[in-house]
Amino acid sequence: MVDKRMRNVLYAVIAIICVIALLAGVYGLLLQPEVETGGGSGSGNTTLAENIQENLRQVFLSYFTNQTIGLQNEDAVTLKFYADQPLVAQLLNYTSENDSNISSSVMSMNVNIPYINLQGEYATSTVIGDIETRYYEVAAQYYQHGVVLSSQQNTNTSTQQSQTTTNAQEQTQAQSQSNVQEQGQAQGQDQIQGQEQSQTQTQNQEQVQTQGQAQGQDQIQGQEQSQTQAQNQEQGQTQAQEIQAQSAMTTGTQDGVSSSDSSVTSVTGVYNYEVSYIAYVNNNILSLAITSTAKEPGKEQRRILSTYNVDITTGNQVTIQDLLTRRGITTATANNIIMERIQAIEQNDQIIKSQGYSAYSRNLDDAQYYNVENAENYMLGPNGEIYIVYNYGNNEDSYTMTFDVIKLGE
Numbered sequence: 001m002v003d004k005r006m007r008n009v010l011y012a013v014i015a016i017i018c019v020i021a022l023l024a025g026v027y028g029l030l031l032q033p034e035v036e037t038g039g040g041s042g043s044g045n046t047t048l049a050e051n052i053q054e055n056l057r058q059v060f061l062s063y064f065t066n067q068t069i070g071l072q073n074e075d076a077v078t079l080k081f082y083a084d085q086p087l088v089a090q091l092l093n094y095t096s097e098n099d100s101n102i103s104s105s106v107m108s109m110n111v112n113i114p115y116i117n118l119q120g121e122y123a124t125s126t127v128i129g130d131i132e133t134r135y136y137e138v139a140a141q142y143y144q145h146g147v148v149l150s151s152q153q154n155t156n157t158s159t160q161q162s163q164t165t166t167n168a169q170e171q172t173q174a175q176s177q178s179n180v181q182e183q184g185q186a187q188g189q190d191q192i193q194g195q196e197q198s199q200t201q202t203q204n205q206e207q208v209q210t211q212g213q214a215q216g217q218d219q220i221q222g223q224e225q226s227q228t229q230a231q232n233q234e235q236g237q238t239q240a241q242e243i244q245a246q247s248a249m250t251t252g253t254q255d256g257v258s259s260s261d262s263s264v265t266s267v268t269g270v271y272n273y274e275v276s277y278i279a280y281v282n283n284n285i286l287s288l289a290i291t292s293t294a295k296e297p298g299k300e301q302r303r304i305l306s307t308y309n310v311d312i313t314t315g316n317q318v319t320i321q322d323l324l325t326r327r328g329i330t331t332a333t334a335n336n337i338i339m340e341r342i343q344a345i346e347q348n349d350q351i352i353k354s355q356g357y358s359a360y361s362r363n364l365d366d367a368q369y370y371n372v373e374n375a376e377n378y379m380l381g382p383n384g385e386i387y388i389v390y391n392y393g394n395n396e397d398s399y400t401m402t403f404d405v406i407k408l409g410e
């Protein structure tokens with residue numbers, strides 16, 4: 001009886017230990033770092049946070065389709081500055097593809113720059129002034145630069161072609177003079193040969209006459225010699241004709257030679273400038289985001305990004321705090337989410353750099369920069385979610401395409 005009780009107790013203890021071990025394993029799985037081991041391309045370990053961030057970046061960039069989404073009735077917007085224009089109107093719409101003043105080998109531009117067509121100081125002064133400085137004036141500078149480079153390239157091309165033609169003409173003239181000299185030398189040789197043949201004929205005739213006077217019976221021999229002389233003359237004429245023919249063939253070949261120097265000096269590298277935008281309207285709040293990418297020869301590609309938020313019923317600016325309040329998100333919650341995600345992204349980039357790859361370095365010690373209350377670029381997305389964007393190419397002298405997107409209120 002005792003042994004049976006002991007066995008039951010032992011079984012119970014073993015069962016409890018198994019349950020505790022199982023719970024510990026599940027607990028460990030739930031709390032372990034979310035890490036996904038990458039490979040294949042040699043990019044090293046990639047954290048789940050970085051995968052999520054990269055997906056967010058791609059989704060965010062896909063929004064920039066140069067249109068306004070969410071506005072049900074344009075006519076219902078009573079605060080328009082220009083009544084006959086849309087709420088988000090075009091300030092500049094330009095592509096260099098069909099512009100004869102711009103050569104595609106030196107400049108490529110595709111620019112869609114909008115402005116907010118609303119009354120009020122924020123839209124008519126702050127927003128339009130910022131858009132003109134960041135995008136319109138830059139586009140004008142690129143355009144003028146493209147015109148100058150294209151003109152220089154055309155000038156260089158014309159000059160080189162003209163020089164090539166001149167060189168070819170000079171070579172042709174020199175070759176023609178050489179041909180004339182060769183023909184003159186050939187004719188002089190023919191004349192000397194003819195004179196030698198005439199002298200030979202005269203000597204032969206004298207010999208015939210001498211032989212005729214000495215021996216009358218040698219007349220037949222003299223006639224045979226005369227025939228031989230005639231044959232010699234014919235051979236001499238034939239040789240002269242062959243020399244002239246060869247000279248003519250040589251002249252024809254040299255006249256066909258042209259200069260092979262047809263290279264054209266051009267600008268090294270292509271300048272590229274693009275601007276696109278997206279506008280969403282959520283509950284009378286207009287969020288406009290504009291981004292530009294610029295690439296110049298010898299420099300890294302750079303992204304500039306800016307956002308503008310305005311209440312279309314009042315014309316007033318909408319702050320990030322206004323958006324957080326609407327979504328029921330506290331400042332502390334937002335800051336915790338921002339720092340947690342930025343730290344995870346930076347930690348992953350440090351791993352990438354330790355493996356010999358390049359990655360942007362964030363200054364995590366600058367708490368004020370990542371404080372949500374100081375966010376410069378934020379907007380409402382297509383479903384009213386909040387996007388906070390840290391675009392590092394906006395920083396002075398920072399040529400980079402790197403930006404981080406924080407999504408709140410999903």
